[in-house]
Amino acid sequence: MKRLAFTPSYFVIALLWVIPVLIVFEVFLRATTLSIAVSYRYDPEWGNETTAGSYTYWGTEGGGLTEYGPDGEVATPYSGGANVVVIGDSFTEALQVDNDEKYVSLAERELRNRGIAVDLRNLGSAGSSIADYVYLAPLVKKRHSPSLVVIQLNRNDFLPQEEYDPGRTNHFERDKGSLRLVHVPEKPKDSLLGNLRRAVILLDYGLTRFEQIRAAASKNGSPAGPAADGEFSARGESDHDSNLLLLDALHDAYDGVPVVILPIPSLPPSISGSAGNEEDPEYLALQQAMVTKPGWKVVDLSNAFDPMLRDGRYPRGFSNSLPNEGHLNAEGNRVVGELLADYLEVVLR
Amino acid sequence: MSFVSIPFALLLPATLLLLAIVRPHEWRKLILLGVSCLFYAYWDWRFLGLLACVTIVDYRISRLLVESRSPGRKKGLLVASLAMNLGFLAYFKYMNFFIESLNALLAPVAWHQASLSIVLPIGISFYIFETISYVVDVYRGTSVPARSLLDYAVFVTFFPRLVAGPIMRAQNFLPQLERGIRLNTDNLAGGSQLFLQGMVKKLVVADSLSIGVDRIYADPYLFSPTTVWLAVFAYSIQILCDFSGYTDMAMGIAKMMGFDLPKNFNLPYSAKSITDFWQRWHISLSSWLRDYLYIPLGGNRKGPGKTYANLMTTMLLGGLWHGASWNFVVWGGLHGAYLSLERLIAGSRPKSEEWGSPWAWVRGISVFIIVSITWVFFRSPSTETTMAVLRKLAFADPAGFVWLYVPAVTMVPLVVLGGLLLRATNREIPLIPATKSYAPAVVTAEALMVYFFAPLHVSPFIYFQF
Numbered sequence: 001m002k003r004l005a006f007t008p009s010y011f012v013i014a015l016l017w018v019i020p021v022l023i024v025f026e027v028f029l030r031a032t033t034l035s036i037a038v039s040y041r042y043d044p045e046w047g048n049e050t051t052a053g054s055y056t057y058w059g060t061e062g063g064g065l066t067e068y069g070p071d072g073e074v075a076t077p078y079s080g081g082a083n084v085v086v087i088g089d090s091f092t093e094a095l096q097v098d099n100d101e102k103y104v105s106l107a108e109r110e111l112r113n114r115g116i117a118v119d120l121r122n123l124g125s126a127g128s129s130i131a132d133y134v135y136l137a138p139l140v141k142k143r144h145s146p147s148l149v150v151i152q153l154n155r156n157d158f159l160p161q162e163e164y165d166p167g168r169t170n171h172f173e174r175d176k177g178s179l180r181l182v183h184v185p186e187k188p189k190d191s192l193l194g195n196l197r198r199a200v201i202l203l204d205y206g207l208t209r210f211e212q213i214r215a216a217a218s219k220n221g222s223p224a225g226p227a228a229d230g231e232f233s234a235r236g237e238s239d240h241d242s243n244l245l246l247l248d249a250l251h252d253a254y255d256g257v258p259v260v261i262l263p264i265p266s267l268p269p270s271i272s273g274s275a276g277n278e279e280d281p282e283y284l285a286l287q288q289a290m291v292t293k294p295g296w297k298v299v300d301l302s303n304a305f306d307p308m309l310r311d312g313r314y315p316r317g318f319s320n321s322l323p324n325e326g327h328l329n330a331e332g333n334r335v336v337g338e339l340l341a342d343y344l345e346v347v348l349r
Numbered sequence: 350m351s352f353v354s355i356p357f358a359l360l361l362p363a364t365l366l367l368l369a370i371v372r373p374h375e376w377r378k379l380i381l382l383g384v385s386c387l388f389y390a391y392w393d394w395r396f397l398g399l400l401a402c403v404t405i406v407d408y409r410i411s412r413l414l415v416e417s418r419s420p421g422r423k424k425g426l427l428v429a430s431l432a433m434n435l436g437f438l439a440y441f442k443y444m445n446f447f448i449e450s451l452n453a454l455l456a457p458v459a460w461h462q463a464s465l466s467i468v469l470p471i472g473i474s475f476y477i478f479e480t481i482s483y484v485v486d487v488y489r490g491t492s493v494p495a496r497s498l499l500d501y502a503v504f505v506t507f508f509p510r511l512v513a514g515p516i517m518r519a520q521n522f523l524p525q526l527e528r529g530i531r532l533n534t535d536n537l538a539g540g541s542q543l544f545l546q547g548m549v550k551k552l553v554v555a556d557s558l559s560i561g562v563d564r565i566y567a568d569p570y571l572f573s574p575t576t577v578w579l580a581v582f583a584y585s586i587q588i589l590c591d592f593s594g595y596t597d598m599a600m601g602i603a604k605m606m607g608f609d610l611p612k613n614f615n616l617p618y619s620a621k622s623i624t625d626f627w628q629r630w631h632i633s634l635s636s637w638l639r640d641y642l643y644i645p646l647g648g649n650r651k652g653p654g655k656t657y658a659n660l661m662t663t664m665l666l667g668g669l670w671h672g673a674s675w676n677f678v679v680w681g682g683l684h685g686a687y688l689s690l691e692r693l694i695a696g697s698r699p700k701s702e703e704w705g706s707p708w709a710w711v712r713g714i715s716v717f718i719i720v721s722i723t724w725v726f727f728r729s730p731s732t733e734t735t736m737a738v739l740r741k742l743a744f745a746d747p748a749g750f751v752w753l754y755v756p757a758v759t760m761v762p763l764v765v766l767g768g769l770l771l772r773a774t775n776r777e778i779p780l781i782p783a784t785k786s787y788a789p790a791v792v793t794a795e796a797l798m799v800y801f802f803a804p805l806h807v808s809p810f811i812y813f814q815f
Contacts, residue, residue: 010786017790025797033801209801216805217355312573312750320755322564 026202033059034205036198037068040189045139046072047169047186061326062096062318071143074122076105081117082348085144087133088152091264091328092124096318101330106337107344114341116348124152129162130246131170135183137253148258148347150340151250155266155283158243172249179245243286251293260343261290261298262336264328265305299343304335350391352544352598353552353807360388365605369532377530378503381606385506389472392512396470399437400506406433407480408501411487411494423488430484434477441470446673471813472512474670476505478637483519485641492520500526509602513595513812515613515633522608531607538783540605545795546778547597551810552803554760555591558583559808561754566728569737573749577741583757584728585721586764589617591811592631618720618765619772621702621712622695623687626720638667656692661685671727676735680726687719704773713769 029035035057040048049072050056056066069075074093077100086092086104094102108120121144125132133151140146156162163172169186172179188194197204251259266280279302290298305315308331315332317323328336350357364384368377390397410430417423439447445464452461483504486492495501504522565572565580572580593614600610613633620626627635643663649656661682668681702709722742729735740746771777781788 013786014789017787018793021790021794021797025794025801029801205801212805312748314750317752319753319758322560323750323752 022202026200029201029205030057031059034201036201036204039195041072042188042190044185046136048072048189056095058095059320061321062329063320064095064097064101065099066093066095066102067099071121072123072125074102074104074124075099076108076120076122078108078112079119081119082147083121083144084118084148084150084344084348085121085123085140085146086150086152087128087136087140088124088150088262089128089154089157090124090126091154092122092152093126094124094328094333095126096327097330097333101333103328103333103337103340106334107340110338110341111344111348114345116345118344118348120150121146129157129168129170130250131163131168131172131181134181134249134253135170141257146257148260148344149254150260150262150344151254152262152264154264155280158246158283158286160242163246172246174242179249181249240282240285243282244289247286247289247293251296255295257295258347259296260340260347261296262340263287263290263298263301264336265301297343297347299339301336301339304339305332308335350388351807351810351813352595352602353548356391357388360384361602361605365532365537368530368606374529375499378499378526381503381508381530382499382506385503385508385511388508389506389511392471393468396473399441399470399473400476403434403437403476403480404502404505405498406430407484408495408498410484411501414484414487415494427484427488431481434481434484438473438477441467441473443669443673450675475514475516476511478516478634478641478670479519480505482516482637482641486518486520492518495519495523496527507603507608509599509608510610513592513599513810514631515596515599515611516637517611517633521611525608529607532605533607535783536607537605538788539780540601540603542601542780542788542792542795543604544598544601545792545799547594547599547601548799548803549795550590550594550597552594552807553798554756554764555587555594556804556806556808557756557802558587558590558760560804561752561757562587562728565752566730566734566738569734569741570746571749572741573751574741574744574747576750576752576754577738579753579757579761581721581725581738581742582717582761582765583754584724585618585717586761588724588727588811589614589764591808595810595812616768616772618717619713619768620716620720621709622716623684623691623719626716627684627688634667634670638663642666653693657689660688660692664688676726676729676732680723683723683726687723709773710769713772714765717765 035055037050037054037056039051039054041051042048050068052068052070054068056068058064058066067075092102092104094104099105102122104120104122104124108118111118111120123136123140130153140149162168164174165171166182168184170181170183173182174180197207263283263286266283287298290296308315313331314324314329315335316328317325318329350360364380367380371377371380386397386400389400407430410426414423414426417426444467448462448464455461483492483501487494495504500523501519503526504517504519507517507522510517562580562584565577566584569577569580596610596613603610611633613631615629615632617626617630620629643659646659646662647655648659662685664681664685665678666681668677668679668684671677671680702712704710725738725742726735729738737746741749781791
């Protein structure tokens with residue numbers, strides 16, 4: 001074999017070969033994995049909001065193209081009519097499916113088909129939790145003057161690491177049997193460096209991967225499969241009384257506005273009905289408590305997925321993630337959208 | 350210590366650096382021995398004693414074999430060595446299997462023996478086969494014994510291939526050790542490329558597929574027949590990329606130090622017959638079984654009946670070598686039956702069409718399908734799972750979720766057709782010489798593939814359990 005010659009021209013030509021490789025990876029990642037909204041607007045109260053007309057392509061679980069509307073909302077098909085604000089986490093933002101397939105868009109379309117002029121404002125944001133919804137309450141009332149608020153919850157909203165983590169923008173502190181909301185203002189994302197990072201997905205996703213790999217290594221092996229944004233991660237201990245306080249805080253925050261609660265079931269039973277697929281008893285107990293709250297209407301999704309499961313179709317999971325795990329797929333969103341429309345129709349009529 | 354771990358990422362460069370600094374050849378051998386022991390002890394230091402025992406005894410026996418003039422004494426020494434090696438293997442790997450099988454057999458007479466608490470020493474099947482081949486070769490006079498105990502210890506413990514092969518013959522390794530450790534840019538560049546190529550196979554292909562395969566094999570009755578077929582094909586690719594990925598990494602690490610390990614895979618899913626498959630799959634094991642079991646049993650020299658018996662014995666024991674479980678025996682037995690059937694129909698030299706003929710492609714794909722179905726016995730954790738998977742494959746249970754897992758849908762045809770195309774055009778995946786200016790681009794592409802597309806959870810290498 002010829003000895004390697006480290007001449008300057010070798011390095012120049014080698015670099016010229018590496019550049020196309022980087023370009024190919026940038027394009028491939030954007031086409032298959034992730035293509036994020038580049039531009040953000042910073043509002044001192046709302047924090048970072050995606051600007052209108054920007055897009056995100058999410059391909060690590062499912063594959064959805066999400067278009068954002070004004071005020072950081074996820075765009076829905078219609079505007080005008082009664083203002084209904086939908087707040088929630090990644091199940092509501094639903095990056096895994098296209099805009100038209102998200103349950104909020106489907107509910108809006110269904111209500112329009114039933115002759116109800118309604119404008120559903122999708123404020124879903126991945127990683128949000130009850131502390132965020134409580135913080136947002138006065139801002140939502142001020143900006144949107146909603147005739148109705150839909151709050152989507154899931155089991156993770158009642159995990160200590162979601163609600164009491166001091167590292168989160170909004171979190172609670174326990175204070176002698178009550179809860180105190182703490183708000184730590186977000187750092188603006190609209191900096192030149194931030195925009196540059198998001199413009200090169202190889203860089204942005206590369207840094208995200210680094211964090212993921214570091215976290216997996218420190219845990220000595222993370223669970224396999226896509227964990228898009230921490231949804232349905234390991235369950236922590238949470239006591240019932242603290243969870244009731246969380247519900248009280250949420251109830252007090254939206255006092256005076258009709259509220260529809262949408263609790264996403266954490267584990268839809270599989271067709272086998274095998275042990276281990278039962279819903280978490282604490283989450284069931286909390287759903288019972290939600291029903292008793294004055295002014296709240298709770299959507300019952302407990303048996304909503306049964307027909308499709310019996311047909312051999314599952315509401316969660318995609319062809320690039322584990323079946324019946326993770327976020328709602330297009331079919332799951334359709335079921336939730338239709339059921340939500342039924343509940344909203346009753347309230348709005 | 351796995352090749353895909355942070356401790357190994359520290360150990361490898363430290364070893365190379367140490368070898369670069371220390372010049373005397375004997376010192377370098379000592380470093381290699383020390384690093385290999387450290388590598389092995391990271392799993393369980395207690396089994397270093399077993400490794401030392403096998404090494405010292407077999408080395409001593411090899412010296413005595415050379416010194417001895419009496420054929421009877423030589424035979425006695427060989428038997429002693431075989432008894433020790435196979436005894437260790439039988440005790441550590443098969444004792445509980447024998448007890449459980451005996452329990453099942455004697456259950457009607459209410460005989461029961463409790464299982465023993467035995468931990469399987471990692472890599473025992475590999476290094477025991479290497480030491481056996483060494484002693485047998487010295488006995489036969491086809492190989493000279495190692496010059497020193499240190500040389501032989503470096504051969505047995507050589508860390509790149511200590512725990513999962515390739516199974517190497519001393520006559521191939523010792524001359525390389527004698528020639529010296531050769532650290533240079535070419536070896537480092539070539540070795541790094543092989544190592545990265547192995548990482549892509551293991552982390553990007555095998556581990557991505559394992560997520561889907563594990564899910565379906567956990568509950569095969571939940572999924573549709575199409576989905577289970579996909580999982581069966583995906584497992585074929587997973588095990589190939591897992592094991593050949595490990596082999597590439599082992600070869601890459603060895604190459605960085607100037608050693609060439611034997612080729613273990615040669616596009617096995619491009620085989621046009623089962624005989625052809627076994628000349629391309631886990632070559633170091635199949636050639637070991639041929640040379641030290643099939644041929645000594647008589648091979649094909651004692652008539653058709655004995656030939657079929659020898660084929661079946663070899664493949665059954667080959668199956669059992671993989672693990673102490675009846676599913677491996679069935680897997681080996683099926684391959685023995687295929688080989689016998691092939692021999693019965695086509696004779697000792699199966700007809701092999703040229704790749705221009707569509708029949709060659711039909712045969713290639715048929716062999717892949719047969720081999721894939723046979724892997725079901727290898728992969729299934731229980732007889733119930735095996736039966737559930739086979740029922741799905743036969744469309745006897747058509748209900749279930751349709752889940753077309755993207756990595757499986759994309760990688761199965763890519764690997765199978767890619768392999769067939771490479772074979773048809775008589776090509777191999779080339780190693781790019783470091784002198785080529787596009788070599789860094791290839792390395793960058795491989796590194797980015799691993800970084801961006803490997804699942805966060807690294808599965809253990811499948812062959813580590815053997």
